Amino acid sequence: MKRQELLKQIGSIEQIGGIKDYTINDGKGKGVRVIEVNTGSVRFCVLPDRCMDIAQAYYKNNAVSWISKTGITSPAFYEKDGLSWLRSFYGGLITTCGLKNIGGPVGAHGLHGRIANIPAAKVSVYADWEGDDYVMRVSGEMRESVVFGENIVLKRTITAKLFDDEFIVEDALVNEGFSDEDIALCYHCNFGYPLVREGAKIINVPEEHSKIGAPVHGIEEECIDVKHTGEIATAGIENGEIGAYITYKRDTMPNFLVWKMLGESDYVVGLEPRTTSLGGEDIMKKNKFVSLKPFEEYKSHLKFSFKKL
Numbered sequence: 271m272k273r274q275e276l277l278k279q280i281g282s283i284e285q286i287g288g289i290k291d292y293t294i295n296d297g298k299g300k301g302v303r304v305i306e307v308n309t310g311s312v313r314f315c316v317l318p319d320r321c322m323d324i325a326q327a328y329y330k331n332n333a334v335s336w337i338s339k340t341g342i343t344s345p346a347f348y349e350k351d352g353l354s355w356l357r358s359f360y361g362g363l364i365t366t367c368g369l370k371n372i373g374g375p376v377g378a379h380g381l382h383g384r385i386a387n388i389p390a391a392k393v394s395v396y397a398d399w400e401g402d403d404y405v406m407r408v409s410g411e412m413r414e415s416v417v418f419g420e421n422i423v424l425k426r427t428i429t430a431k432l433f434d435d436e437f438i439v440e441d442a443l444v445n446e447g448f449s450d451e452d453i454a455l456c457y458h459c460n461f462g463y464p465l466v467r468e469g470a471k472i473i474n475v476p477e478e479h480s481k482i483g484a485p486v487h488g489i490e491e492e493c494i495d496v497k498h499t500g501e502i503a504t505a506g507i508e509n510g511e512i513g514a515y516i517t518y519k520r521d522t523m524p525n526f527l528v529w530k531m532l533g534e535s536d537y538v539v540g541l542e543p544r545t546t547s548l549g550g551e552d553i554m555k556k557n558k559f560v561s562l563k564p565f566e567e568y569k570s571h572l573k574f575s576f577k578k579l
Contacts, residue, residue: 271433272402286310287432289397289406298358299342305395307406309434312576314363318390319345322410322426325362329435329576334514335363336462336538348387350380358387361538363574364439367456369414369422373549382458385424388412404432421447422562436575443569445562452559456544457523457572459516461507466539470509474498475528482507482539483532491531495547498526505541508579517573518543543572 280286287310294302304325305316314327314335325342327335343358352375359365365386371379390410397406409427414420423444430437445451468484479494496505498520505526506515518526525547529540546558553559562568 273399273404283397283404283432287404287406289395289408291395294342297341298347299344301346302342302344303393305393305408307408307428307430307437309406309430309432309437311433311435312430312437312574314437316408316428317342317362318393318410320360321366321386321388321412321424322390322393322408322428323362323366323386324364324428324439325360327363327574329512329514330578332464332512334461334465334512334576336361336460336466338538339535345387345389348384350384351375353381355381355386361460361462363459363461365458365460366424367454367458369424369443369453369455370420371550371553372454372456372544372546373553374551376550376554382456383454385412385414388414390426406430406432420451421445422451422453435577436573439572439574441570442567443562444567445564448564450564451562452557453562453568454545454549454553454559455523455570456527456542456549457516457518457570458529459541459543459574460529461514461539461541463537465507465509465512465514466537467509470507472528472539472541473506473508473513473515474504479528479530482530485534485537486532487534489531489533491529491533494528494530496526496528507539507541511579513577513579515575515577516541516543517575519571522568522570543570 287308290306315325338361367382371383393410411425425442470482472480504517523543525544527542
């Protein structure tokens, strides 16, 4: 619908979509800022205080992301040692992992690194007409730095349009130090009920790993390395009614992991574009990092899309 045609019929974009900016007021999420983007079809919550990651997400009012039993948690409760990162792992549509470690804890680096608990600076919220498109854009930057060590900036921009069934996440990693820096990056994209349910399927993975069953008591998690081909790859989940998909560029995200945890309460499927299939001690032993020279930039691009089946 063209701009003037739409504005004849509504008093405000807020009637059908737009952006809301609010703060959580209690619990472990107290003080966490939420920027909710609503295309009228897709609605998702960006958390500037948690790396501009995305927590809840909905497609046509169907929940698609997984929220863990921790709920949204302030970075003030971050615990870095060992596996304690899990105490503030709320899941969400995106939890960013890195930048000095992904996977298991090793040395001074806890599980999946620090970046997911770093608040954004220079947060910008934009919503306006560009021709006949009502464009919503949220951006911010996170700095992972230490005296006598790394100084890495992650600049993130998330863009959506009114009425669209998709949105784009664009990142630029910049080494603002004066020495080469090794980095690793993983997009831990977490899908849950009712998208994930018995009979649903994971799309574009080997058939033996595609089926999703009912929750099972005491089941262990599975981490499945998937070899996609081509310059651009797509994977997703379909449940017979709706589908949710991730499209990513393999030049900067050459590896892809499926995380299946079909346990009671912990009932989730993760789809994870990554810089490497390795993590923790293995990534260090085999030196599977991306090396950034001083002031070199490393870009990545993800598209989240949804449809009725």
